[in-house]
Amino acid sequence: MSSSVFGNRTTGLSLTLPAALFAAALFLVPVAILLSEAFVGPEGGFSLSAYSDFFADPRYRAVFWRTLKLGVLVTLTAAIIGYVAAFAIVSLPPKSRGRIFGLVILPLMISPVARTYAWLVILGRTGIVNETLGLFGIEPIRFLFTETAVFIGLLQLFMPLMIVSLISAMENMPSDAVPAARLLGASWVQVFLRVILPLTREGLVIGGTLVFTGSLTAYITPAILGGSKVLMLETLLYQRVTVARDFASASVIALILILMCFGANLVLRRLATVKRRTAA
Amino acid sequence: MNRIAAWTVISLLLVFLIGPFIIILGAALSAGPVMAFPPDGLSLQWFEKVFSIDSFRSSFAISIWLGLCSPLAALILGVPASYAMARYDVRGAELVRLLVSAPIIVPGIIVGLALLRYLVIPTGIGIGLALFLAHTALVLPYAVRVVSASMDNLRADIEEAAVMLGCSRLGAFLRVVLPNIRGGILAAFILGFVTSFNEVPVALFLSGPGITTLPIDMIGYMEITYDPSVAALAALLAALSIAIVFAAERFLGLSRYV
Numbered sequence: 009m010s011s012s013v014f015g016n017r018t019t020g021l022s023l024t025l026p027a028a029l030f031a032a033a034l035f036l037v038p039v040a041i042l043l044s045e046a047f048v049g050p051e052g053g054f055s056l057s058a059y060s061d062f063f064a065d066p067r068y069r070a071v072f073w074r075t076l077k078l079g080v081l082v083t084l085t086a087a088i089i090g091y092v093a094a095f096a097i098v099s100l101p102p103k104s105r106g107r108i109f110g111l112v113i114l115p116l117m118i119s120p121v122a123r124t125y126a127w128l129v130i131l132g133r134t135g136i137v138n139e140t141l142g143l144f145g146i147e148p149i150r151f152l153f154t155e156t157a158v159f160i161g162l163l164q165l166f167m168p169l170m171i172v173s174l175i176s177a178m179e180n181m182p183s184d185a186v187p188a189a190r191l192l193g194a195s196w197v198q199v200f201l202r203v204i205l206p207l208t209r210e211g212l213v214i215g216g217t218l219v220f221t222g223s224l225t226a227y228i229t230p231a232i233l234g235g236s237k238v239l240m241l242e243t244l245l246y247q248r249v250t251v252a253r254d255f256a257s258a259s260v261i262a263l264i265l266i267l268m269c270f271g272a273n274l275v276l277r278r279l280a281t282v283k284r285r286t287a288a
Numbered sequence: 289m290n291r292i293a294a295w296t297v298i299s300l301l302l303v304f305l306i307g308p309f310i311i312i313l314g315a316a317l318s319a320g321p322v323m324a325f326p327p328d329g330l331s332l333q334w335f336e337k338v339f340s341i342d343s344f345r346s347s348f349a350i351s352i353w354l355g356l357c358s359p360l361a362a363l364i365l366g367v368p369a370s371y372a373m374a375r376y377d378v379r380g381a382e383l384v385r386l387l388v389s390a391p392i393i394v395p396g397i398i399v400g401l402a403l404l405r406y407l408v409i410p411t412g413i414g415i416g417l418a419l420f421l422a423h424t425a426l427v428l429p430y431a432v433r434v435v436s437a438s439m440d441n442l443r444a445d446i447e448e449a450a451v452m453l454g455c456s457r458l459g460a461f462l463r464v465v466l467p468n469i470r471g472g473i474l475a476a477f478i479l480g481f482v483t484s485f486n487e488v489p490v491a492l493f494l495s496g497p498g499i500t501t502l503p504i505d506m507i508g509y510m511e512i513t514y515d516p517s518v519a520a521l522a523a524l525l526a527a528l529s530i531a532i533v534f535a536a537e538r539f540l541g542l543s544r545y546v
Contacts, residue, residue: 019457020376027369027428028384034425035390038402093301096294108298110537115305117529119486121503122522125510126308129315129519134322136311164304171301225395227489228503232510242397246492249401262398269393 043266046259058256068244068257072264075241078155079223079268082162086170086219087212091204094174109175112168120165124232127161128152131233153237161229166222170215177211178204213280220276221269241265309526316520334520344521346498347505350416351485354501358423359431359480363473365424366431371465374439375447389429396426396489404493415496422490427480434479438472439465471540478536482529 049055062068097108115123130136131151138148151157181204189203205212230240236247245261248254316334318327338344369388373381391399399422408418442465450460491501500508502525510518 020372020378023368023372023376024378024381024384027365027432028387030365031387031390031425031428034403034407034421035394035399036387038406039394039398041406042398042402089301092297096297096301099294100298108302111302111306114530114533115309117482117533118309118526119503119522119529120488121486121506122312122526123308125506125518125522126312128510129311130308164308168305225397225489227397227492228507231507242395242489245397245401249493255405258401262395262401265395265398266393269395273393 039262042259043263044259046256046263058260062257062260071239071241071244074155074238075224076268078159078162078240079220081159082166082223083170083216083220085159085163086167087216089167090170090174090215091200093171094178095204097171097175098178109172112171115164116168120226120228121232123165124161124228127157127164127233131157131160152233153235155234155238157233158230158238158240161233162223162226165226165229166219169218169222173211173215173218174208175211177208181207210280213276217273217276220272224268224272225265309523312519312526313523315516316523318516318519320516322514322516334516335524337515337517338521338524341509341517343500343505344502344509347500347502350419350499351502354419354423355481355485357420358484359427359477361420361424362428362431362480363435363476366428366476367435367469367473370432370435370439371461374436374442375444385432388432391426392429396487397492399426400490400493403490408494415494415499419491419494419499419501422494423484423487426487426490427483430479430483431476434476435469435472438469442468474540475536478532478540482532486529 046058047054047056049057063072093112097105097112100108128135132138133148133150133152135151137151141147141149185203185207186199189199194202224240225242226240227242227246230238230243231246234240234243236243239247241261241264245258245265248257248261314327317330317332319331319333320328366388369384372378373384378384403418403422407413407421408415446468447460447464450464451457455463486503487501488503488507491504495501495504506518506521
């Protein structure tokens with residue numbers, strides 16, 4: 009804006025500075041110091057030994073791969089269920105669509121502790137699933153402290169984010185695109201791959217980024233449903249600090265987590281723009 | 289998709305997303321001593337027990353206090369910044385946006401640990417103050433985003449007209465801009481409250497003797513006991529969040545801002 013009233017740059021800068029400085033002082037500086045810690049060797053000076061030590065340990069490598077695997081699995085599953093759910097919700101008349109939309113985002117407002125806790129009741133040894141299996145004479149299955157439990161918990165936690173992103177993408181889709189393709193003889197698979205997917209790619213990318221980074225950095229779900237048996241990077245970090253005061257590993261894990269989140273952001277954004285260009 | 293298929297999909301989805309909360313409520317109403325669903329008889333004893341646990345009372349007070357103060361502080365920082373970025377040609381506005389949104393990108397647990405080691409320990413400030421500062425930074429991105437959205441919807445020429453008619457810049461802001469972005473400010477406050485109140489990762493390391501937020505306290509309690517009082521508390525918290533969001537939607541149209 010270059011009008012006379014808003015021309016003064018110093019005023020603008022002085023109004024934004026407090027917020028920027030606050031965020032820098034509280035986030036950037038402490039986090040930067042924390043990250044730099046892993047690059048200092050035992051005798052001082054630059055060293056990568058904390059990183060080589062970390063990746064040399066098979067238990068830590070397992071935690072790293074498990075975190076990545078669960079992140080990818082949760083994101084893919086959320087995308088598949090999300091497409092079906094979003095398509096069903098968008099096909100409703102506006103009034104019920106609004107209500108269902110409200111119910112889908114409702115869990116996002118509720119404490120993640122409460123949300124994860126429910127799965128203890130459902131999946132526990134005397135939980136609903138096992139009680140039901142017991143009625144048929146099936147021995148109780150151990151769900152808690154398994155990857156399955158963590159997977160289910162994460163999926164429930166983050167699926168609303170995917171559905172919301174996909175719904176807003178589908179609402180921007182021309183309403184006659186799908187019926188037209190069907191009329192011209194396309195199968196549902198073709199409709200999805202050639203019409204729906206290209207037109208909702210951006211929503212998929214936003215939802216995917218939110219779900220993936222959310223799953224990587226979730227603490228409560230792996231802590232409660234996975235315990236020390238199914239460690240993920242966040243719970244490993246917490247354990248290294250509280251149990252062993254091992255700040256070098258904590259710093260390594262912190263950088264890995266940040267890089268994974270940034271990486272996911274970059275790769276997915278890239279994917280969205282490249283495909284759009286080729287489609288056009 | 290035909291209607292029956294659509295409703296089947298939606299019902300299954302809602303069972304998965306909402307069902308667990310109904311189960312929490314059922315388990316909380318149980319008369320038996322351990323978590324079970326369906327409950328062994330009905331009683332309100334676990335709801336009573338929640339209120340008799342001292343640590344829950346004090347951590348609840350801390351969480352409410354944080355939930356009210358941090359969005360307020362974030363708005364004091366965020367409203368001027370959003371206003372300036374919408375109205376002035378601020379050099380480095382993109383950098384400011386990036387800085388302010390950093391708290392969303394950096395995982396909370398890392399921030400909590402970093403603040404504990406490089407702010408609390410070296411300067412000796414209290415855990416409570418550190419929590420307040422951390423939560424302020426955490427809700428700042430929401431404040432800036434929501435308020436910026438309402439600033440974008442406000443035409444600049446109304447304010448220009450006020451200035452040309454003799455209003456001071458501050459006067460124009462207070463009398464013309466502020467009343468028009470009131471809804472956005474309230475929405476940002478509510479969103480900030482819910483975010484701060486439910487926040488776990490940052491508070492994980494920022495907790496000390498006597499100062500713990502409610503969610504952290506609940507996790508600690510769950511690790512040692514398996515009685516339904518946590519279910520009762522979880523049900524109460526869920527009801528509180530739903531009530532706040534419902535009221536906000538009803539009276540403000542919260543979803544317009546998010």
